[in-house]
Amino acid sequence: MSQVTLKDIASILGVSVTTVSKALKDYPDISDDTKHAVKLLAEKLNYKPNIHAVTLRSNQSKTIGVILPKVDHQFFAETITGIISEANIHGYQVIVLFSDESMAMEEKQVDLLLEKRVDGILMSLANETNRYDHLHKVVKNQVPLVLFDKITRQVNCSKVIIDDEKAASKAVEHLIKTGCRKIALFGGPKFPSNYNSRLKGYTKALEKHGITPDESLVYICEDLSIAEGRENAKELLQAHPDTDAIFCITDHIALGAISYLNDANISIPDQISVMGFSNWLITPYIKPHLSTVDQPSVQIGKESASLLIDEIHRKNKKLPVEFYEIKLQTHLVLRETTKAIVTSK
Amino acid sequence: MSQVTLKDIASILGVSVTTVSKALKDYPDISDDTKHAVKLLAEKLNYKPNIHAVTLRSNQSKTIGVILPKVDHQFFAETITGIISEANIHGYQVIVLFSDESMAMEEKQVDLLLEKRVDGILMSLANETNRYDHLHKVVKNQVPLVLFDKITRQVNCSKVIIDDEKAASKAVEHLIKTGCRKIALFGGPKFPSNYNSRLKGYTKALEKHGITPDESLVYICEDLSIAEGRENAKELLQAHPDTDAIFCITDHIALGAISYLNDANISIPDQISVMGFSNWLITPYIKPHLSTVDQPSVQIGKESASLLIDEIHRKNKKLPVEFYEIKLQTHLVLRETTKAIVTSK
Structure with missing residues (x-):
C-alpha cells in the first residue's frame, strides 16, 4: 500500500472523510469511540497528514x-x-x-x-x-x-x-606595524562586493601609512582556491623576491601560499608574513599556524x-x-x- | 498583493478558474484571444503555478x-x-x-x-x-x-x-612494507559500521604480516576531530615513544596528529609515518603532504x-x-x- 490518505481510513471504518479529519484534530462533535478508532487505524497504517494539502490551506x-x-x-x-x-x-x-x-x-x-x-x-x-x-x-x-x-x-x-573594508584594513595595518612594507594582496573576483571592499581596505591601510599601493603586487584568485594561492605565491616571489608580506582574502588562498613557501624553504614569517581571512577550522593546525581575521x-x-x-x-x-x-x-x-x-x- | 492565484486571474478577466487553467495549458477548446489575455496577465502578475496543488494531483x-x-x-x-x-x-x-x-x-x-x-x-x-x-x-x-x-x-x-576493510588493510600493509612495525590506529566510534570495518582491516593486515595487534596502540576519536587527533598523538608518544606509524581513519584526525608531531619536532616520516583516509582537498597542501586513501x-x-x-x-x-x-x-x-x-x- 502506498501512502495512506484520509479517504483510505474513512472507507475502512465506513465513516466520512470529514469525520476522520475532525477525529484526528479532536473536534468535540466526534465521539470518543470514533476518535479512538480513527487514531488507532491512522497509527497502524502509518498515516501522515499530507503537508501539501495543509500548505494549500494555511x-x-x-x-x-x-x-x-x-x-x-x-x-x-x-x-x-x-x-x-x-x-x-x-x-x-x-x-x-x-x-x-x-x-x-x-x-x-x-x-x-x-x-x-x-x-x-x-x-x-x-x-x-x-x-x-x-x-x-x-x-x-x-x-x-x-x-x-x-x-x-x-x-x-x-x-x-x-565590515569587510575595515577588517581588511586592520589586518594590513597589523602587517605594517610588524615592519612589513612590500605587502602583496591575493584578492578575489570583482563580484560580489565583499572582495572589492577587502581590496579597498588594503589600499587605504597602505595609504594611511604612507605606502604607495603597487598594482603589480595585487593578484586575483578567480576561484579563491588553494591551488591559485600556491601558483600566485610562486609567481609573486619570482617577480618580486623582496615581498615581505602577503594578505590573502581567504584562508584557502593563504593555505596555498603557505604550501608553496614551505616547499620552497622560504621562512614564514621571517622572510615573508602571511595573513588569511575567515579563521577556517584548520588554520590553527597547519604549519606555521595561520594568523587570520575571524569572521563570526x-x-x-x-x-x-x-x-x-x-x-x-x-x-x-x-x-x-x-x-x-x-x-x-x-x-x-x-x-x-x-x-x-x-x-x- | 501576495502570490497570485488562478482565481485572481479569473476574477480580473471575468472568466472561470477552469478557463484560466485550460488557457495556461493551451487546451484547444479555449480561444486564442482568451489564451493571449490570460497568459499576458499571468506574466504581468508574476503568476507561479502552485507546486503543492500540482503535487497533490500527480x-x-x-x-x-x-x-x-x-x-x-x-x-x-x-x-x-x-x-x-x-x-x-x-x-x-x-x-x-x-x-x-x-x-x-x-x-x-x-x-x-x-x-x-x-x-x-x-x-x-x-x-x-x-x-x-x-x-x-x-x-x-x-x-x-x-x-x-x-x-x-x-x-x-x-x-x-x-570496501572499508580492504582499504584499511591495504593502507596498513603499505606501512608494513615501508618497514613500520609498531603501528598505532586512531579509530572512530563503534557506530556506524565503516569505522569498525577499518579497524578490522588494520587488525587483519597486522596479523597477515605476523605482527600481534596491541590494543594499547588503538585510540578512539569519538568526534573524529582534528583536536582529538592532536591530543591522541601526544598521549600515544608519551605512552609509546617507539611507535613508528599512525594509521588515522580520517584525514581530519591525521591533520591533528601531524600538527602535534610538527610542533614537537618529531620528524615525519623518518621517526613516525602518518597515513590518513579520504583524500581531503587540503591533504596535498599541508606539511608534510599527507599520504592517504582516496575515497571516490x-x-x-x-x-x-x-x-x-x-x-x-x-x-x-x-x-x-x-x-x-x-x-x-x-x-x-x-x-x-x-x-x-x-x-x-
Whole structure:
C-alpha cells in the first residue's frame, strides 16, 4: 500500500472523510469511540497528514530556503549551523540548495524555492552574479529575502555582512606595524562586493601609512582556491623576491601560499608574513599556524535567519516591513605566520 | 498583493478558474484571444503555478531528500556534488538536511521528508544512530531509500559503500612494507559500521604480516576531530615513544596528529609515518603532504542518486524493486608522510 490518505481510513471504518479529519484534530462533535478508532487505524497504517494539502490551506510552509554558492566551504558550513539553530528555535525547517558559484544555477534555485512556496529565502550570492532580476522577482513576489556575506545593494531587502573594508584594513595595518612594507594582496573576483571592499581596505591601510599601493603586487584568485594561492605565491616571489608580506582574502588562498613557501624553504614569517581571512577550522593546525581575521560565521547565520523570520512574521500580521543592514564585528587572530609588532623607541 | 492565484486571474478577466487553467495549458477548446489575455496577465502578475496543488494531483514532487550527518565535511561536500549532478540529469531537485551526528535529529529529519512527500531519500547515518525504526518507517511507507557511506545492514534497502576493510588493510600493509612495525590506529566510534570495518582491516593486515595487534596502540576519536587527533598523538608518544606509524581513519584526525608531531619536532616520516583516509582537498597542501586513501566521494554520490532514481522509476511503473549493495574501489595516494617501500635483497 502506498501512502495512506484520509479517504483510505474513512472507507475502512465506513465513516466520512470529514469525520476522520475532525477525529484526528479532536473536534468535540466526534465521539470518543470514533476518535479512538480513527487514531488507532491512522497509527497502524502509518498515516501522515499530507503537508501539501495543509500548505494549500494555511498558505504557510514553515520552511526557509537557503541558497549557498558553495558546498565545500567551512564558512558556509558554519553559517548553515547558525541558520539551522535559529530556525529551529522558531519552528522553521531549513532546506539548503547550492548555486555552485553559477548565476544560471542561482536563478534556477530561486525559481524552485518560489515554486515550492517557502516562507522566506536566505541567500549568499554566487561570484558570477552581476545581474539581479531573479532577486527583484523574489521581492516582487513578496517573499521575504535576506542576503548575507556576498550581497548586492541593488536589491531592496535586509542584509547581514561584516565590515569587510575595515577588517581588511586592520589586518594590513597589523602587517605594517610588524615592519612589513612590500605587502602583496591575493584578492578575489570583482563580484560580489565583499572582495572589492577587502581590496579597498588594503589600499587605504597602505595609504594611511604612507605606502604607495603597487598594482603589480595585487593578484586575483578567480576561484579563491588553494591551488591559485600556491601558483600566485610562486609567481609573486619570482617577480618580486623582496615581498615581505602577503594578505590573502581567504584562508584557502593563504593555505596555498603557505604550501608553496614551505616547499620552497622560504621562512614564514621571517622572510615573508602571511595573513588569511575567515579563521577556517584548520588554520590553527597547519604549519606555521595561520594568523587570520575571524569572521563570526555562526552569528552571521543566526542574525540572517532571525531577520528573515521576523520579516515573515510581520508580513503574516500585515505589519509594515523595514529593511536593515547589519554589520557584524571581526577580530584579528594572531598566530605564527605574522611577526610581533615593532615597538618604536 | 501576495502570490497570485488562478482565481485572481479569473476574477480580473471575468472568466472561470477552469478557463484560466485550460488557457495556461493551451487546451484547444479555449480561444486564442482568451489564451493571449490570460497568459499576458499571468506574466504581468508574476503568476507561479502552485507546486503543492500540482503535487497533490500527480503524487510526484520530483524532489530527492538527502540527510547528511555533518555540514562541515569535505567528503559529504563532494558526495552532495555527485548527488546533485546525477539528480539534475534526471530532472530531480535536491534538498539537503543535516542530522548533526544526532540520532534524534535524524529521526526528525526523516519525519520532515516523509511529510514533505519527497520521491526518495538518500542518507548517511549519524555516528550516534544505533536503532533503525525511523529507517524501517521509510521502507514501510514505500518511499525509496538508499544508504551510503555510513550505513546499516539491518535495513532492507540499497547501499553504496567502499570496501572499508580492504582499504584499511591495504593502507596498513603499505606501512608494513615501508618497514613500520609498531603501528598505532586512531579509530572512530563503534557506530556506524565503516569505522569498525577499518579497524578490522588494520587488525587483519597486522596479523597477515605476523605482527600481534596491541590494543594499547588503538585510540578512539569519538568526534573524529582534528583536536582529538592532536591530543591522541601526544598521549600515544608519551605512552609509546617507539611507535613508528599512525594509521588515522580520517584525514581530519591525521591533520591533528601531524600538527602535534610538527610542533614537537618529531620528524615525519623518518621517526613516525602518518597515513590518513579520504583524500581531503587540503591533504596535498599541508606539511608534510599527507599520504592517504582516496575515497571516490563524488562517485559515491552519483551512484547513490542513480540507484535511488532508478528505484523511484521502477516503483512508479509498479515494477518489482531489487536492492543492491555497491562497493566502490579506493586507492592509496602516497605523498610525503610515509616512507618508500623497503625492497628485500
